Amino acid sequence: MVERRIVANGLSRAFSPAAGVRGIDLAVARGEIHALVGLNGAGKTTLMRLVLGMLRPDSGTCAIDGHDVRTAPTAVWARVGHLVDHALVYGDLDTRTNLVLAARLHGVPRARVGAAVRDIVDELDLGRYLGVRARALSQGNRQRAGLAAALLHRPTTIVLDEPTNGLDPAGVVALRSTLLRRAAGGAGILVSSHHLDEVARVADRITVVNHGRIVGGLDPDGTDLERAFFTLVHQDDQQAGGAA
Numbered sequence: 001m002v003e004r005r006i007v008a009n010g011l012s013r014a015f016s017p018a019a020g021v022r023g024i025d026l027a028v029a030r031g032e033i034h035a036l037v038g039l040n041g042a043g044k045t046t047l048m049r050l051v052l053g054m055l056r057p058d059s060g061t062c063a064i065d066g067h068d069v070r071t072a073p074t075a076v077w078a079r080v081g082h083l084v085d086h087a088l089v090y091g092d093l094d095t096r097t098n099l100v101l102a103a104r105l106h107g108v109p110r111a112r113v114g115a116a117v118r119d120i121v122d123e124l125d126l127g128r129y130l131g132v133r134a135r136a137l138s139q140g141n142r143q144r145a146g147l148a149a150a151l152l153h154r155p156t157t158i159v160l161d162e163p164t165n166g167l168d169p170a171g172v173v174a175l176r177s178t179l180l181r182r183a184a185g186g187a188g189i190l191v192s193s194h195h196l197d198e199v200a201r202v203a204d205r206i207t208v209v210n211h212g213r214i215v216g217g218l219d220p221d222g223t224d225l226e227r228a229f230f231t232l233v234h235q236d237d238q239q240a241g242g243a244a
């Protein structure tokens with residue numbers, strides 16, 4: 001049985017000398033929610049795109065369920081759910097059609113599509129919007145639809161970039177329960193967020209990214225996460241300043 005859903009070793013991708021990510025080692029275990037936090041531009045999205053094979057690294061490797069992402073077969077990708085950059089929803093299609101399409105694209109057998117759509121619609125409370133075209137949804141409901149499209153096929157590896165963006169408090173709670181349930185069921189979840197309190201409620205592990213590198217971790221049960229976060233970031237900034 002694969003114990004680690006995601007393993008990244010030495011992942012680097014430079015956009016310029018000062019931008020990108022450098023030498024990232026990262027793992028997400030089965031049943032674990034691993035959160036990435038960092039300031040704007042720290043490198044979280046770049047790291048997630050590398051993990052998903054959406055971006056080619058300059059060096060380093062990443063494996064999902066033991067398969068190198070450069071060569072992973074379709075069966076591995078069918079067990080991955082992600083929302084990074086763009087939601088898998090088409091503006092001209094209504095929510096129901098988008099979800100049916102997402103299920104089929106993720107390889108859900110035709111006979112199970114209806115149940116998969118019903119389950120995720122209940123989980124994320126999208127019932128009122130099934131007949132609404134995606135472009136007519138509010139930002140938060142479009143985000144819910146995108147999350148539904150990413151999660152309805154019951155992926156065992158989940159990668160979500162700032163999934164609470166635009167969600168109202170009810171949406172945040174619904175997503176939290178979904179992620180906790182999925183992790184309890186054995187999924188490995190990599191998630192980024194700017195909301196330290198929310199991250200602390202769900203994450204087993206919190207990793208701080210700064211200037212494209214991992215600079216430490218935060219204790220999800222710690223008392224003053226904000227202070228601990230800024231201490232790590234400022235220490236790193238000072239070291240970088242001293243080295244320059």
Ligand SMILES: Nc1ncnc2c1ncn2[C@@H]1O[C@H](COP(=O)(O)OP(=O)(O)OP(=O)(O)O)[C@@H](O)[C@H]1O
Pocket residue numbers: 015016018019020038039040041042043044045046047
């Ligand atoms: N395609 C690209 N071309 C050039 N530079 C890029 C590209 N993608 C990202 N970068 C740069 O790489 C750095 C990391 O960006 P990234 O989007 O990964 O940060 P982030 O931590 O996700 O930020 P945010 O919290 O604002 O979403 C930034 O300096 C960004 O400008």
